[in-house]
Amino acid sequence: MHSVHTVAQLHEVLADFRRAGDRVALVPTMGNLHAGHLALVERARELADRVVVSVFVNPAQFAPGEDFEEYPRTLEADRERLLEAGVDVLFAPRTGEMYPDGVGAVTVRVDRVTEGLCSGTRPDFFTGVATVVTKLLVAARPDWAVFGKKDYQQWVTVRRLVRNLLLDVEIEAVPVVREEDGLALSSRNRYLSSAHREMASGLYRALRTAVRTGENENLDARGVEREAWTMLEAAGLDPEYTEVRRRGDLETVTDLQGPRVLLAAAHLGGTRLIDNLEFGSPDRTLEDSGSCR
Ligand SMILES: Nc1ncnc2c1ncn2[C@@H]1O[C@H](COP(=O)(O)OP(=O)(O)OP(=O)(O)O)[C@@H](O)[C@H]1O
Ligand SMILES: CC(C)(CO)[C@@H](O)C(=O)[O-]
Numbered sequence: 001m002h003s004v005h006t007v008a009q010l011h012e013v014l015a016d017f018r019r020a021g022d023r024v025a026l027v028p029t030m031g032n033l034h035a036g037h038l039a040l041v042e043r044a045r046e047l048a049d050r051v052v053v054s055v056f057v058n059p060a061q062f063a064p065g066e067d068f069e070e071y072p073r074t075l076e077a078d079r080e081r082l083l084e085a086g087v088d089v090l091f092a093p094r095t096g097e098m099y100p101d102g103v104g105a106v107t108v109r110v111d112r113v114t115e116g117l118c119s120g121t122r123p124d125f126f127t128g129v130a131t132v133v134t135k136l137l138v139a140a141r142p143d144w145a146v147f148g149k150k151d152y153q154q155w156v157t158v159r160r161l162v163r164n165l166l167l168d169v170e171i172e173a174v175p176v177v178r179e180e181d182g183l184a185l186s187s188r189n190r191y192l193s194s195a196h197r198e199m200a201s202g203l204y205r206a207l208r209t210a211v212r213t214g215e216n217e218n219l220d221a222r223g224v225e226r227e228a229w230t231m232l233e234a235a236g237l238d239p240e241y242t243e244v245r246r247r248g249d250l251e252t253v254t255d256l257q258g259p260r261v262l263l264a265a266a267h268l269g270g271t272r273l274i275d276n277l278e279f280g281s282p283d284r285t286l287e288d289s290g291s292c293r
């Protein structure tokens with residue numbers, strides 16, 4: 001496995017792959033790798049001849065007061081896991097490499113799909129993500145880039161970004177990987193105390209129960225959201241949002257007729273958790289074509 005830290009080194013390695021006719025998939029991460037990330041790597045290996053994983057804790061997506069400093073940085077352990085997983089290139093740039101003229105010198109802003117949901121408490125988050133993902137795609141020029149549906153609004157944002165910047169890359173999504181009790185794997189789970197870790201499975205339970213109740217009792221979207229909110233509070237979590245949107249493009253909806261996703265964020269102690277559950281009828285056009293507003 002090549003371990004590279006600069007864009008010039010990355011280009012050198014990629015040029016060799018291209019000369020051999022190999023196709024490349026990129027998996028962007030912030031490191032502290034777990035089985036969720038490895039599912040992305042596995043999908044990337046199915047798609048492409050060569051897999052590049054980036055590990056970069058992107059300062060632009062953290063607001064002042066968020067956990068940029070504390071975010072777990074475990075590059076040596078990450079390197080070992082990627083080697084075992086058969087990854088070809090680990091790209092771990094320093095901040096100056098990604099932001100030569102400083103964070104904020106150039107930004108990429110995606111509108112509409114970034115409104116509401118996680119933007120409610122993290123208003124600049126998706127601009128930070130869109131900016132760094134654009135840079136990573138330009139640096140690596142992959143044929144595919146693979147994202148997790150755990151960060152659902154991020155995935156939709158990236159699809160809209162790629163479509164509207166006319167970037168020649170396919171965005172591939174991987175379903176949420178969960179612990180046995182249903183908690184979505186996330187690097188931030190390690191912030192949870194053991195008592196809160198037990199309570200954290202209440203997030204996915206609330207989503208499942210709310211969807212089931214909505215379908216059984218013919219609730220509308222607002223009814224499902226209220227149900228999820230109540231379930232979260234009953235499980236001892238502090239809800240930030242619970243929202244039903246159209247699956248795949250996050251259009252706002254009032255009813256449950258068609259492809260839907262219930263998304264939620266909730267707090268436990270100082271830890272913020274997000275999760276989502278897709279439901280309703282399948283809509284291949286929304287999910288496969290990258291169609292966005
Ligand atoms: N449980 C999971 N299932 C599927 N994909 C995941 C999961 N966890 C993370 N990913 C995906 O891995 C990629 C990198 O995510 P990231 O490095 O931020 O990990 P994370 O565990 O989500 O960390 P954080 O706690 O910061 O949100 C993203 O595309 C994200 O959606
Ligand atoms: C996509 C990403 C790597 C951009 O920093 C990050 O938001 C993440 O890990 O989900």
Ligand code: BAL
Pocket residue numbers: 030061151154
């Ligand atoms: N997994 C998304 C990155 C973040 O929350 O900062």
